[in-house]
Amino acid sequence: MALIPTASSPKQLRCSQCSLVKLCLPVGLNDEDMMQLESIIETSKIYKQNESVYRAGDPFHHVYAVKSGMFQTVAIDANGDSQIVGFHLPGELFGLDAIYPGHYTSTPVAVSSSIACSIDFKELSTLATQMPSLQHQLLTLMSKEMHASHVNMGDHSADQKIAGFILSLSARYKQRGYSANQFQLLMSRKDIANHLGMAPETVSRLLKRLINEDVLDINQSDITIKNMKYLQDTVGH
Amino acid sequence: MALIPTASSPKQLRCSQCSLVKLCLPVGLNDEDMMQLESIIETSKIYKQNESVYRAGDPFHHVYAVKSGMFQTVAIDANGDSQIVGFHLPGELFGLDAIYPGHYTSTPVAVSSSIACSIDFKELSTLATQMPSLQHQLLTLMSKEMHASHVNMGDHSADQKIAGFILSLSARYKQRGYSANQFQLLMSRKDIANHLGMAPETVSRLLKRLINEDVLDINQSDITIKNMKYLQDTVGH
C-alpha cells in the first residue's frame, strides 16, 4: 500500500522531488548536499486561506520557503494600522528579515490555501558554512529581495506603483515557468492597495484605465497583460 | 620614523584597530579570525566629496564597508531620473544588493569626504564558510537592511517619511556611539527629498514646521532633536 500524505501534513520533504528545486534554496546543490538540506526541513504544512504561519513578535527560529500558493506578510504598527510588507510566491523565502531583530516583525498569512516548508535557521546556517553553494544561494535570495525593494523605491506615482507591481508578479511567475502574460491576481484589491500605499478606489480606477487602454484584461482574479511595453514605459526601468 | 599613512591611501586595514569593530563585519570574530578578515580587505581608500566608488552597471566583485563619512547610493532609471536608494553610515556595507544581479545597480557617491574598505566578495564568502560568526554577521547585516526597508514601507505621509528618516539616522548614530539627539544632516535637502520621494520644498516646509513646534532645532547641517517622542508618535512604530 502506497504512502499517502495527509491533507494537513504532506510529508513530501524531498527538495529533489520539488518543482522549485531550480529557484529555492537548493539551487546549485549536488545530490548529497540536497539530501542534507532535506534532512533539516522540519515540516511542509498546508495553510488554509487566512491562516498564519507565525505571529509578529514571536521569537525567530525558522525561515520558511513557499512551496505552493502565496503568503502575504502583514505588519501592524503602534497605531494598529496594518501594512502588507510583501507577497511571497513559490520558491521564495520569508522570515529572513527577522534574523537581525531576533523576533518576527510581521505575520505571514496564506493568501489562498498554500504550503510552506519550515527550516530551522540555526541548522540552516550551520549547513551553509559546510556548503558554499547553499550559503551563496541564501545570500543571493536575500540580495534579490534587497534589490527588488530598491527598484520599487523609484515608483512614485500610483500608476508607476501599479505597473511595477504587475510587472514584478509577471517576472516572478515567468521565472517559475508560468506565463508572464497571464496569471492569477490572488490577493484582494484592498490588499494590493495597502501594499502599495494607496486607496483601494485608486487601484480599481487605475486598473480600469489600463483595461480601457488595452494594456490589461481582467476577469475577476485572472489578469492578462496585453501590452507589456506600456507597463515597462510607465515604470521606466 | 613612524609609518604615516598618506591622505589618499590610509594603510590602516586592521579591523582590530578600527572603532567600528563592534558594528561592522568583524562582530563576533576572535582575534585569529579577525586577522584573516583583515587579510582580504583590499583597500581602505579616501573618497572626496561627490567621488564615486563604482558605477551602476559595473560587474559585481566587491562589497564595501564605510569606515568614515557617508555614502549615498544613486540609481538612474531608463528616463534618466535618479533615485537615492540609501545613505550609508560608518560600519554599514554597500554593494550587497548586487550579489543577485551580478552587477551593481546603483552608484555610491561620497556625501562628504569619506573612507570605505573594499572587500572581494568571493573571498569574503569563502571566508564566511570557514567562520560561522562571519557568515552570521553578514546575514545579520543584510537582514537589518531588509528589516529597515520593510519598516519604512509603513511611512505614507510626508510627515511620517521625514520623521522616520530623522529617527533612522538618530538610531544609527546612537548605535555608533554618537548622540541620538544631535548630529549632522550631511546630505542636502534636495537629496533627502529625492530619497524620500518628495519635493525639496516639502522637506523645507516640514522641517520648518517641526522647528516651530519645538520638535527640532536646525542650524545649517546641524540638527538637534528636542522632542523624540513627537517623531516616534508621528511614525507610529
Added chain:
DNA sequence: ACGATAAGTTGATATAGATCAACATCTCAA
C-alpha cells in the same frame, strides 16, 4: 438557491503635496 456580508466599482468632493515662481542665503573661485 437565497439572503447576508464582504469586496469591488463609480462618482463627487476635499486635501496633501507637487509645481511654478520669486527671493534669500550659502559656497567658493578668482
Added chain:
DNA sequence: TTGAGATGTTGATCTATATCAACTTATCGT
C-alpha cells in the same frame, strides 16, 4: 572681496489621489 552658481526658503496655484458616499457584484453559509 566680489559675484555667480548652487542650495534653500517662502508663497501661490494646481493636481493627483485620498476620502466620503452610494451602488453593484461576488462569495459563502444555510
